[in-house]
Amino acid sequence: MADAALSEEPKFCLSEVLDSFKTCLTENKEIIIDQYVAGWRGLTRFMNSLGTIFSFISKDAVDKIQIMVKHRNDVNGPRYVTVQSMVKYELDNGLVDLTKRSSFPESGCRTLLRLHRALRWLELFLERLRTSAEDSKTSVMCSEAYNESLAQFHPWLIRKAAGMAFCALPGRSTFFEVMNVGTPEQVVVMLGDALPLISEVYQLTEDLYLKHKLLDIP
Numbered sequence: 001m002a003d004a005a006l007s008e009e010p011k012f013c014l015s016e017v018l019d020s021f022k023t024c025l026t027e028n029k030e031i032i033i034d035q036y037v038a039g040w041r042g043l044t045r046f047m048n049s050l051g052t053i054f055s056f057i058s059k060d061a062v063d064k065i066q067i068m069v070k071h072r073n074d075v076n077g078p079r080y081v082t083v084q085s086m087v088k089y090e091l092d093n094g095l096v097d098l099t100k101r102s103s104f105p106e107s108g109c110r111t112l113l114r115l116h117r118a119l120r121w122l123e124l125f126l127e128r129l130r131t132s133a134e135d136s137k138t139s140v141m142c143s144e145a146y147n148e149s150l151a152q153f154h155p156w157l158i159r160k161a162a163g164m165a166f167c168a169l170p171g172r173s174t175f176f177e178v179m180n181v182g183t184p185e186q187v188v189v190m191l192g193d194a195l196p197l198i199s200e201v202y203q204l205t206e207d208l209y210l211k212h213k214l215l216d217i218p
Ligand SMILES: CCCCCCCC/C=C\CCCCCCCC(=O)N[C@@H](COP(=O)(O)O)[C@H](O)/C=C/CCCCCCCCCCCCC
Pocket: 014, 043, 044, 046, 047, 056, 057, 058, 060, 061, 114, 115, 117, 118, 121, 142, 146, 150, 153, 158, 162, 169, 179, 218
């Protein structure tokens, strides 16, 4: 209790994070940016609670969250309510560097693409956690998920640094405790409920970006 009272950041709770990803989908399958970003903010809180070795990872995610928040708070914020409206607005107005980085290094489309790629890592990692045995290693699950997703977009140095950080991950049981959900069985149930929604958010974004040829924004 004293820790929670003294800490500046609210305690991480996996269910809140998963709720953000769940509620970011509207009835007509648009993705609400505020909710999407809230999900990532919660995840970075979790990363920060794991120690300073992970700060270079959470720092990049925090930077990208801040860029998205800046767009939302800007005069054109209403154009950034959903991923779909953002893509339309930025493409219609030529606000995305499509072939090389130049005038718009902080476009919403580019920034969200980086988080979108990381969401695939999250999906793969959480699915491994959900189906893992008691003696499974989080470092192995994490690096397998990373190698199948984000690694292809990262240079050698970042891949090495990420690999070193994964080795410092706590074990499965500590991991489950920090999630602050309840028993391991309850964590497994919650992940089973939330993963299809995370997959849906990922797939909708992937399809949208594919349709508009945005998957390779430099
Ligand atoms: C209770 C749930 C368990 C899961 C908790 C996961 C917590 C995840 C929180 C944050 C994830 C970090 C997301 C990283 C975003 C990376 C975006 C990116 O690819 N950025 C690179 C490219 O950006 P630009 O230069 O083009 O602007 C950037 O170069 C990357 C820098 C940092 C390193 C990224 C390493 C990524 C490893 C992801 C795995 C996180 C492992 C956490 C394990 C709990």
